[in-house]
Amino acid sequence: MIRGASLRGFACLVEELGGDPREFLERFAIPPRALTSEEGIVPITSHDLMLDTVARELRCPDFGLRLACAQDLSVLGRLALAVQASSTVAQALECASRFMFVHSPALSVGVEPDPRGRREVVALTYRKDLRESPYSPQAMELGLGLFHHVALALVGSLAGLRSVELPHQPLSPVSRYTEFFGADVKFGCPTAALRVERRLLDKEFDSADATIRRLAVEYLADHHTDPERLVSTQVRRVLTASVGAAPAMIASVARLLSMHPRTLQRRLAAESTGFEEILDDVRRDLALRYLTTTDLPLGQVAAMAGFSDQSALSHAVRRWEDATPREVRRRVRGAA
Structure with a gap:
């Protein structure tokens, strides 16, 4: 932000x-x-x-x-x-x-x-x-x-x-x-x-x-708390680097951060967030980035943003933007 x-x-x-x-x-x-x-x-x-x-x-x-x-x-x-x-x-x-x-x-x-x-x-x-x-x-x-x-x-x-x-x-x-x-x-x-x-x-x-x-x-x-000190920032960065390449599972992320999954959940709750919330936010950022800055086919965008298929991407984009992926791409690019 x-x-x-x-x-x-x-x-x-x-x-x-x-x-x-x-x-x-x-x-x-x-x-x-x-x-x-x-x-x-x-x-x-x-x-x-x-x-x-x-x-x-x-x-x-x-x-x-x-x-x-x-x-x-x-x-x-x-x-x-x-x-x-x-x-x-x-x-x-x-x-x-x-x-x-x-x-x-x-x-x-x-x-x-x-x-x-x-x-x-x-x-x-x-x-x-x-x-x-x-x-x-x-x-x-x-x-x-x-x-x-x-x-x-x-x-x-x-x-x-x-x-x-x-x-x-x-x-x-x-x-x-x-x-x-x-x-x-x-x-x-x-x-x-x-x-x-x-x-x-x-x-x-x-x-x-x-x-x-x-x-x-x-x-x-x-x-103000420096985001670098937050566990949620570490989780977000791990997910940003791995979404689309490996299954997004809290156990895997916890292991990378040298924590037990339940400990990670407690730490995230203390920061008023949760694993699924961060994952959804990361997928949103990645999907919208690929939609608005590349010409990648929607199926490829879906895979790179960690969705099972293009249909799952479309449902998520409608929830986030109240529009289809193609409409988001056209809206951002305007007349072009």
Whole structure:
């Protein structure tokens, strides 16, 4: 999932391009309130597919970068308070890395060694967990563009920015990227990142406030649990990797997690969920991903999502989406 705040500016930008934002929301089963209630959450796969589709259908290859310009640090909600009140860039990045899951469990930021081996340079990385959702070029440009936009606002100048790295090939003329980032942009890289001089990490913020930061961090820690610590996250990942290749049985998953099945059931119940509920959610994510991002025959989609046959897939998709698999595929792809 991802917070609805990630769609701030979406409606205005789509309308400027001559599109109907509500039509796109309906097509991707995203509730209209996502545009007005930024604290709500939406499926990140639907969110990202919608961005890619809007860019393609409205012929706006730099849609993600444009949307980044309409946003600021406040899209991160309470996490923004902790980041802004940090004393240095390094402390702000540590906080963002620790609590980015509050915005979306599938996204992460971090500080890593320079991929090009320069000791005086570090990489400020921006990643999406592809175990949770497919790669999206437009969403990646939105995220990295916002990362750059926020860093510029907090620091005042990114004179230490050496280059920008993107995993995909350019969607727009390269000049559009260099104009946006104010630096050299390289494509086809392993990880999205801003390569900056290491000294930038020590840059102090004028907005630093130790008390506000402490209160914000305490609130985040008390009200949000890191999904990485949940047993349900481990079960979900085991099922995501095995559904369609092996029978989805709680005994098998428990064995992989070095637990007794009854212990696993108790741990999941303590997290207000259950094995069958997680399995259904994983099958839903896989089925909808294959339906909306590939041209695979429905029988093959059914097998890869762990269903016994195409009929079982159709019944499940009707339950989830109130539509047939073919209708879901047509809805997402629109006129195409």
